[in-house]
Amino acid sequence: MSRPTTSEAVSAAVHPIVPGFHPDPSVCRVGDDYYLAHSSFEYFPGAPLFHSRDLVSWRRIGNILDRRGQFLRGDGRPSGGVYGPTLRHHDGRFYYVTTNVGDPGSGQTIVSAEDPAGDWSDPILVPRAVGIDPDLAWDEDGTCYLTWAGTVATDDGDTGNGVWQGRLDLKTGDFEAPPYLVWQGSGLAHPEAPHQYRIGGRWYLLLAEGGTERGHSVTIARADRPEGPYEACPHNPVLTHRSTPHPVQNTGHADLVETASGEWAAVYLGVRPGGFTPSFHVLGRETFLAGVDWVDGWPVFVEDRYTFTPDPTGFEDDFTGAALDLRWVSPASEPERLATPRPGGGLDLRDPGDRSPGLLCARVTDLRWEAEAVFAGSGRFEVRIDDRHRYGLVFAGGEVRAEARIGGVRAELGSVAAAGDAVLRIAAVECDAETMTAYGPDDIVLSVDGAELARLDGRYLSTEVATGFTGRMLGVGAAGDDSHLRRFAYRPV
Incomplete structure (x- = not known):
């Protein structure tokens, strides 16, 4: 827990x-x-x-x-x-x-x-x-x-x-x-x-x-x-x-x-x-x-x-077990449809083709946190409330792109070249507001191998904006035919 x-x-x-x-x-x-x-x-x-x-x-x-x-x-x-x-x-x-x-x-x-x-x-x-x-x-x-x-x-x-x-x-x-x-x-x-x-x-x-x-x-x-x-x-x-x-x-x-x-x-x-x-x-x-x-x-x-006295929330997963940990769930799909453990560790990810977001997800449990997903070949990593309210990174074609969707608006926020494994990081940090009315619950920082690609307002990934009954989830998924997740880590800050 x-x-x-x-x-x-x-x-x-x-x-x-x-x-x-x-x-x-x-x-x-x-x-x-x-x-x-x-x-x-x-x-x-x-x-x-x-x-x-x-x-x-x-x-x-x-x-x-x-x-x-x-x-x-x-x-x-x-x-x-x-x-x-x-x-x-x-x-x-x-x-x-x-x-x-x-x-x-x-x-x-x-x-x-x-x-x-x-x-x-x-x-x-x-x-x-x-x-x-x-x-x-x-x-x-x-x-x-x-x-x-x-x-x-x-x-x-x-x-x-x-x-x-x-x-x-x-x-x-x-x-x-x-x-x-x-x-x-x-x-x-x-x-x-x-x-x-x-x-x-x-x-x-x-x-x-x-x-x-x-x-x-x-x-x-x-x-x-x-x-x-x-x-x-x-x-x-x-x-x-x-x-x-x-x-x-x-x-x-x-x-x-x-x-x-x-x-x-x-x-x-x-x-x-x-x-x-x-x-x-x-x-x-x-x-x-x-x-x-x-x-x-x-x-x-x-x-x-x-x-x-609360127990620690941090975890690391290299997917060497015979089955996925109980924390991993999927919206509108099944984990086995989009992730297959590889002998020796890691997951091969694929698009399930079932009209779902195609994501393997774990709950965010802290107000301030950082997480990283290490991919080989390709992959995507995002923090989300739902399909229409999400920030994330996409690793494909030798580069990593930072992307955001807020309602009907989609934006590409920057990119950086990537070769070999790519270490994609997302963090929820203290809000850096220019005015009192811009002060939100946090800022979301998207980075690759230590290079920051975007810093985004956390209010748009809240229930008050997105509506609904769920909370933030961290999701990983395929971004091509060669998507392999080597390791995932989550740490409270």
């Missing part, structure tokens, strides 16, 4: 426990072991999965959706694919439920496994549950409840909006009775991300509201039965950073877990914006941790309860 390098303890309220593009966290505990899963949008393999014994130090153990039969590519568009999930353990088995918005006819997707680090099952689909952010919960007699945000097609052909629920047959994906509306939230925009819990004889329904931007909030309600009626917490929202100077913003999409010692905690997403107003976040939505106390039957988030 990757975390910025520091020798000092930090608060889990200001430093993510899982940094970089790891949104929509869902957590469950089995004995002394905690498991944490995320959404991953268009990137495959999908649904990164982590393990911990202490809630603050997480090790990646797999990708839940690692076969295309579990995660159909669909249109492959940026910020499509796998949306907000729930990870649960019931009766000796793990369950992961999510929405693949690239395959709209599937409704909700459920996979399961006895060993979370092993193979997960083929999916059970719930096509009648139309919407996003599904949740699974079970009552004492074993009845399974699927709860989600969106719409439902009823037997008489009507549809409705809100947070819906139905008693589900997990073997078939059919509802045992018509689904029903359970709650429409506290009145903020976009009630979504429902998680349901049975705690102390009551049923609780936790939501995200306000949208996943600066107004993001966590709200909660309770009822005597899973289907309600639900009573809203008088102190809603129970977590939000809206209209505050807190360095972590957009907080929401929380999930509760009871610890092995009988206390409670919550994981939630947030962003770390920088630069002049309205400020810009570039790493996507990251995962943070809070303690939870129960007061008068309602949860109270204690954001500064956990401190930890």
